Amino acid sequence: MAAPAVGGAGAGGSGGELSSEDEAAAPGEASKQLCHLFEQAAAHLQGLVQAASREQLLYLYARYKQVKVGNCNVPKPGFFDFEGKQKWEAWKALGEASPKQAMQEYVAAVRKLDPTWNPQAPEEKEKEGKVGFGGPVISSLYQEETIREEDKNIFDYCRENNIDHVTKAIKSKKVDVNIKDEEGRALLHWACDRGHKELVSILLQFTADINSQIRH
Numbered sequence: 152m153a154a155p156a157v158g159g160a161g162a163g164g165s166g167g168e169l170s171s172e173d174e175a176a177a178p179g180e181a182s183k184q185l186c187h188l189f190e191q192a193a194a195h196l197q198g199l200v201q202a203a204s205r206e207q208l209l210y211l212y213a214r215y216k217q218v219k220v221g222n223c224n225v226p227k228p229g230f231f232d233f234e235g236k237q238k239w240e241a242w243k244a245l246g247e248a249s250p251k252q253a254m255q256e257y258v259a260a261v262r263k264l265d266p267t268w269n270p271q272a273p274e275e276k277e278k279e280g281k282v283g284f285g286g287p288v289i290s291s292l293y294q295e296e297t298i299r300e301e302d303k304n305i306f307d308y309c310r311e312n313n314i315d316h317v318t319k320a321i322k323s324k325k326v327d328v329n330i331k332d333e334e335g336r337a338l339l340h341w342a343c344d345r346g347h348k349e350l351v352s353i354l355l356q357f358t359a360d361i362n363s364q365i366r367h
Contacts, residue, residue: 189254192261213241217253231343328357
């Protein structure tokens with residue numbers, strides 16, 4: 152998923168711009184203010200993850216990396232790292248965008264997600280979570296939750312690497328190896344995302360479609 156396809160997450164707009172009063176400040180001071188605003192936005196994003204779409208998170212992730220690292224400088228992830236490839240492509244598509252531009256667009260996107268956000272108000276203590284997807288936010292495809300055994304479906308068993316259950320379901324013809332969930336992700340996508348190499352091999356033996364595309 153290249154960055155141009157996720158521009159609707161808040162590209163452009165004036166949400167990330169400094170006020171005219173800020174612009175009148177010395178260049179160094181204005182830069183410090185923008186950096187501070189960016190860090191506040193990254194912290195605030197933690198509470199907005201559930202409300203954000205995957206495209207918005209990819210948009211934010213790319214700009215966060217552009218600010219913190221610079222131009223994309225790492226090799227493209229392997230074929231089976233679906234999430235890694237999406238994130239890499241979003242970052243790579245920014246080309247040589249300046250950190251200032253990336254910070255302004257990042258802040259604008261956070262403001263679009265939460266128009267009521269007031270950077271001047273003290274933020275709540277950071278919630279526990281992984282750092283990575285757009286700053287200090289959760290980076291997995293979904294937040295994991297405890298699911299009762301009787302409520303599990305084939306995708307849950309795939310995510311938890313229950314090879315025996317998945318294998319039996321496919322062998323018995325109760326489950327199509329290329330079945331997709333509501334997000335358009337097949338069992339092979341989930342097994343690859345979770346790094347379940349043995350399960351990936353088994354699914355491929357059952358002729359899982361390696362060219363299966365995730366719906367966007």
